[in-house]
Amino acid sequence: ExxxxxxxxxLVMGMTNKKSLKCEQHLGHNAMYWYKQSAKKPLELMFVxxxxxxxxxxxxxxxxxxxxxxxxxxxxHLHTLQPEDSxxxxxxxxxxxxxxxxxxxxxxxxxxxRLTVL
Amino acid sequence: xIQVEQSPPDLILQEGANSxxxxxFSDSVNNLQWFHQxxxxxxxxxxxxxxxxxxxGRLSATTVATxxxxxxxxxSSQTTDSGVYFCAVGGTDKLIFGTGTRLQVFP
Numbered sequence: 001e002x003x004x005x006x007x008x009x010x011l012v013m014g015m016t017n018k019k020s021l022k023c024e025q026h027l028g029h030n031a032m033y034w035y036k037q038s039a040k041k042p043l044e045l046m047f048v049x050x051x052x053x054x055x056x057x058x059x060x061x062x063x064x065x066x067x068x069x070x071x072x073x074x075x076x077h078l079h080t081l082q083p084e085d086s087x088x089x090x091x092x093x094x095x096x097x098x099x100x101x102x103x104x105x106x107x108x109x110x111x112x113x114r115l116t117v118l
Numbered sequence: 119x120i121q122v123e124q125s126p127p128d129l130i131l132q133e134g135a136n137s138x139x140x141x142x143f144s145d146s147v148n149n150l151q152w153f154h155q156x157x158x159x160x161x162x163x164x165x166x167x168x169x170x171x172x173x174x175g176r177l178s179a180t181t182v183a184t185x186x187x188x189x190x191x192x193x194s195s196q197t198t199d200s201g202v203y204f205c206a207v208g209g210t211d212k213l214i215f216g217t218g219t220r221l222q223v224f225p
Binding site: 043088106112114 | 149151153158159160161163166204206212213214215216217218
């Protein structure tokens with residue numbers, strides 16, 4: 001595997017289901033991101049993990065729960081979602097520059113998971 | 119926060135034509151990337167260009183950081199160039215995406 005991979009590629013779930021999205025990066029990066037792309041809206045940053053620590057939560061509802069067990073893997077746990085949560089969920093990674101972790105460099109994206117909530 | 123505007127929102131071209139896509143941003147940035155999103159949703163990295171000029175085949179990009187804009191040039195367009203082109207800019211902590219330019223290239 002190379003680059004950033006995401007599974008599953010497609011997911012259909014009911015509002016009462018619990019599911020998880022998985023992202024794995026094979027680039028040796030130390031920062032990972034979840035983005036949401038809804039129809040007719042710009043990509044929105046959801047979460048940022050820098051050296052496995054969450055550094056950004058962009059006012060995301062608690063029904064989305066991220067987990068970053070190590071710098072190569074990122075999960076997004078989903079529960080009691082709403083139909084308006086249907087979207088393309090994209091994972092990205094980058095190599096953070098500097099010891100403070102405050103400068104972010106080029107981001108590389110996975111193919112995305114297309115989620116439909118019924 | 120930083121505002122990112124892309125123009126034009128839509129562009130229709132015949133194969134072989136050239137085009138220029140523009141990205142304006144409202145504040146100084148440390149990171150600027152251009153992406154092509156294919157019909158399957160995959161974001162393809164085109165350029166990482168916080169300043170200066172780069173070229174890759176038929177594509178080139180220029181960022182004038184002091185004037186807060188970037189341009190993406192596509193020459194001799196092909197049908198495979200169709201899709202949405204996004205500009206994304208970052209300060210110190212995240213990428214902010216523009217709303218994209220939807221390009222359709224017809225044979």
